[in-house]
Amino acid sequence: MRETFRAITRSQAWRSVFRHGLPLSNRTRAEAVFYNFFLHVHPAKVRRRSLKFTYTWGLGGLSAGLFIVLVASGALLMLYYRPSVQQAYGDMKDLQFVVSSGQFLRNMHRWAAHAMVAMVFLHMLRVFYTGSYRPPKEFNWVIGVVLFVFTVLLSYTGYLLPWDQLAYWGISVGTNMARSVPFGLGERISFLLLGGNIVGENALVRFYVLHCFVLPVAAMVLMGIHFWRVRKDGGV
Amino acid sequence: MSADFRAEKNPDAGAVPKRVAFIKGRTAARVRKEDEDLVMTVPHLVVREAIAFMAMVIVLALLSLFFNAPLEWIANPEHTPNPAKAPWYFLGLQELLHYFPPIVAGVILPALAVIALIVIPYFRVNVKREGLWESSRRRNLIGVCAVAGILSVLLFLYNVYAMLIPTLIVAAVMVTPAFVRRQGRILLWLGSRPLSWWIMTWFVIVVVVLTAIGTLFRGPEWSWTWPWKEIY
Numbered sequence: 001m002r003e004t005f006r007a008i009t010r011s012q013a014w015r016s017v018f019r020h021g022l023p024l025s026n027r028t029r030a031e032a033v034f035y036n037f038f039l040h041v042h043p044a045k046v047r048r049r050s051l052k053f054t055y056t057w058g059l060g061g062l063s064a065g066l067f068i069v070l071v072a073s074g075a076l077l078m079l080y081y082r083p084s085v086q087q088a089y090g091d092m093k094d095l096q097f098v099v100s101s102g103q104f105l106r107n108m109h110r111w112a113a114h115a116m117v118a119m120v121f122l123h124m125l126r127v128f129y130t131g132s133y134r135p136p137k138e139f140n141w142v143i144g145v146v147l148f149v150f151t152v153l154l155s156y157t158g159y160l161l162p163w164d165q166l167a168y169w170g171i172s173v174g175t176n177m178a179r180s181v182p183f184g185l186g187e188r189i190s191f192l193l194l195g196g197n198i199v200g201e202n203a204l205v206r207f208y209v210l211h212c213f214v215l216p217v218a219a220m221v222l223m224g225i226h227f228w229r230v231r232k233d234g235g236v
Numbered sequence: 237m238s239a240d241f242r243a244e245k246n247p248d249a250g251a252v253p254k255r256v257a258f259i260k261g262r263t264a265a266r267v268r269k270e271d272e273d274l275v276m277t278v279p280h281l282v283v284r285e286a287i288a289f290m291a292m293v294i295v296l297a298l299l300s301l302f303f304n305a306p307l308e309w310i311a312n313p314e315h316t317p318n319p320a321k322a323p324w325y326f327l328g329l330q331e332l333l334h335y336f337p338p339i340v341a342g343v344i345l346p347a348l349a350v351i352a353l354i355v356i357p358y359f360r361v362n363v364k365r366e367g368l369w370e371s372s373r374r375r376n377l378i379g380v381c382a383v384a385g386i387l388s389v390l391l392f393l394y395n396v397y398a399m400l401i402p403t404l405i406v407a408a409v410m411v412t413p414a415f416v417r418r419q420g421r422i423l424l425w426l427g428s429r430p431l432s433w434w435i436m437t438w439f440v441i442v443v444v445v446l447t448a449i450g451t452l453f454r455g456p457e458w459s460w461t462w463p464w465k466e467i468y
Contacts, residue, residue, distance in 0.1 A: 104301065111303070
């Protein structure tokens with residue numbers, strides 16, 4: 001058993017994927033960090049002080065974790081959901097009563113989304129109260145504020161998709177607020193967002209595309225920059 | 237910089253009476269400890285991250301097992317629910333809309349909030365991290381009282397008690413350390429907070445209060461409704 005395991009981890013196929021040995025010595029542990037795409041956002045060594053949970057409360061990392069949960073559950077929901085006025089609500093009912101674990105899947109997505117808005121806001125408060133926005137990290141704070149706005153927009157565009165009363169009127173109230181932007185700009189923004197003057201078929205498709213493609217991709221790019229800058233400025 | 241100056245550490249205040257720190261404006265002021273205890277990221281950090289992530293997924297899964305996401309009747313443009321509410325994170329704004337004209341509540345105030353958040357790190361006042369009453373006590377006291385007073389009068393004229401009460405409480409707590417002679421630990425701590433800290437704390441309290449009122453205490457025609465009457 002042990003020998004087989006060793007043989008596998010030493011084979012060329014294994015080594016072509018994982019370029020380092022098992023993380024048993026400090027050398028291979030360091031290699032495990034900088035030869036790994038996902039771990040290379042971390043330094044090979046960290047201060048023991050920063051391991052303490054109350055150092056960051058894990059809020060930024062957990063926000064990213066929630067994003068992963070949302071992408072995973074969202075992709076599965078996309079399999080059962082069609083963004084049209086005729087079908088959207090029926091698909092929601094199917095998720096509730098026909099699809100195996102459909103309700104659970106929806107619950108996960110819903111609660112993770114609410115949690116992410118709160119988590120990102122709390123992360124922002126933590127960064128403020130520990131003064132972690134100070135130079136040279138000031139621009140990363142700006143990216144963070146934009147990411148918070150994106151989180152709210154992601155949640156807001158997803159809010160319409162169930163096409164129930166809650167969704168329909170929640171979005172109507174929100175876009176009516178946008179309409180009060182002066183110089184006729186509000187009307188245009190609202191028209192652009194809804195693809196018309198009222199919340200209808202066009203609005204549903206637009207919100208769907210924004211929610212499932214445009215905003216997540218934009219958020220991912222910004223997250224990449226955000227994490228990269230954290231690392232460059234000496235964070236964990 | 238390091239070539240020009242040398243920091244000398246000595247617990248004996250007689251030998252090294254004062255310590256002067258040179259902080260370049262471009263970088264954050266922080267004490268860098270020598271010989272800091274470093275540990276390997278693998279496994280120490282990565283294992284902790286994995287545990288935190290899994291704990292979060294477990295909590296979410298339990299939440300999802302016991303509480304269902306809401307799904308009401310199919311959207312009906314003919315039938316407006318009363319009250320029609322936006323998602324909870326916008327209910328603070330919707331609550332403001334109840335007091336102010338749409339242009340103020342829906343555009344100017346949120347835009348100001350986002351701009352204020354963005355410019356935080358570019359303000360010198362934040363870098364300076366100085367308690368309000370440590371120097372120029374008189375000037376700061378007049379300034380704080382004037383701003384809080386004008387704000388309170390404005391809020392009173394518009395009947396925005398939901399913002400007026402938190403504003404008055406924060407202002408009262410803010411100036412207390414300036415008047416009390418014998419200060420305990422809490423007052424000393426409050427007295428050492430910089431202006432930016434107070435503005436942010438006031439902002440967060442107002443946002444939380446407005447959102448809570450909009451979510452829990454508003455019923456038909458946006459009238460005050462106790463949450464135990466009926467949950468909307």
